[in-house]
Amino acid sequence: MTRQDWVRWHDGYDEPGSSLKDRLDIVRRWAGTALDEGASQVVSLCAGQGRDLLPVLAAHPRRGQVRARLVELDERNAAAARSAAPEGVEVVCGDASVTDAYAGAVPADLVLACGIFGNITDDDIRRTVAVLPQLCAPGAMVIWTRGRHEPDLVPVICEWFEGHGFERVAAEGEGTEYGVGVHRYAGPPVALEPGARMFTFVR
Template sequence: MAERDWITWHDHYDTPGSSLGRRLAVVRDHVRLALDAGAERVVSLCAGQGRDLLPVLAAHPRRDRVRARLVELDEGNARIAQRAAPGGVEVVCGDAALTDAYVGAVPADLVLACGIFGNIGDADIRRTVATLPQLCAPGATVIWTRGRHAPDLLPVICEWFEEDGFERVDLASDGRYGVGVHRYTGPPRPLEPDVRMFTFL
């Protein structure tokens, strides 16, 4: 099987009426709400071209106060994100699955985990959710996505978040995609080095 071209994959966002385009709009709305509420430190896992964060941040009145780290393994996508990144945004070309990628950038007020849970196994989703508190400041918002293909894990993923100290803020879906938003209500947790959260299938 040929390796997926992650640059052209992003083209689906631009297809009028596409499920990915609708999902992106929902994610951006929640990013904007988090910034409105005062989020100043942001990390994005598997950030791709940064389409969920960078356009919102560029237009936001508090953009100069925000410090963000986007972690993306694909070099081409990382270069595209870097060209679009305003001041205060660091784009790291590296493995977003490793906790070491977030040293110096966490605890964050906003954590983006979009485009991940549909590409990893169930056990890795569970492990990632259990590790996310290490990336979060108290009260942090986590935005995540998952397609609603069978088996539909959205309800289970929500339960996993809630078992690990998060409260549900929103769960949006058009029947094909799901966008979850959870707020971390647990205590601060130190970042454990050299932990792998997931491996893409």
Template sequence: MTEKDWAGWHDAYDVPGSPLERRLQVVRKWIGTALDAGAARVVSLCAGQGRDLLPVLAAHPRREEVRARLVELDEHNVAAARRAAPAGVEVVRGDAALLGAYAGAVPADLVLVCGVFGNVSDDDVRRTVGLLPQLCAPEATVIWTRHRREPDLVPRICEWFEEGGFDRVTVESDGYGVGVHRYAGPPVALEPAARMFTFL
């Protein structure tokens, strides 16, 4: 089996009207909302080329106040993200599934889990949701994505978030589901050795 071309996967973002392009616009809208509300620390899991966060941040009036860490394993995507990253953004090449990859950057006000839940097992989705409080400051916003193909896991993902101390803000669906939850629970200490998921 050949390894997936994660850099080439991003090409669909450039196709007007594609599901990924529509998803990207929704995610960017909610990133902007979080920045408008004062989010100052951001982490992005499996950040790819940073196409969701980086353009929004570069154009935002609070961009100089924001510190972000993007974690991505693919070297080509890391290079592309570093070229696009404004000051205050750290792009780390590493395993985004390990909580230790975020040490020093959390608790964050905005956590991006985009393009993850469609590439891991259902059990790992649930495990990841259960561990996300370790990345979250009080009232942090988590933006996540998952396709709506059958069997549609989005309703269960919402339940797992809400069982874990998150309040639902919205779920938007246009080929892809984009969920927004706000953390309403207490601070949780980081377990650096813990693994959230393994890509299928």
């Protein structure tokens, strides 16, 4: 199996009309909505270069009131995110799949889980969804992505979220290559379990 180059993977964001660019635009729109609604604590799992959040936050009038932690394993991507991060954003080069990476940064009002669900097993998607309440403040928005190739798992993932205390806000991208899901956590506070692993990348 060829190892994925997660730096070059970002090149699709710079191609006008690419499905990855279209997905990015949707994620940014929803991140902006969360900030408009008052989100002040943000965490991003497998954040890459931070393109889902950083430009939105840098341009937002509430940027000085927001604290964020971006967790990314690839040192090159973490360095790129750090160089673009406005004040109040912490970029951690570490394993985003383990709950320890979020100690001191949760519960969050906005959780970004983009670029993950297409790279892990279905069982790990379910496990991650089950753990996400530990990262969420009541009312938190979770934005996640998954390719819509057949079999399209987006509707099923929505059901998994809704079985763990989340309410569906949107599921976008039907008929395209990429789906973007938005859920709001409607359950009670859940303590962070140290050392819990949510997923393992399979490519």
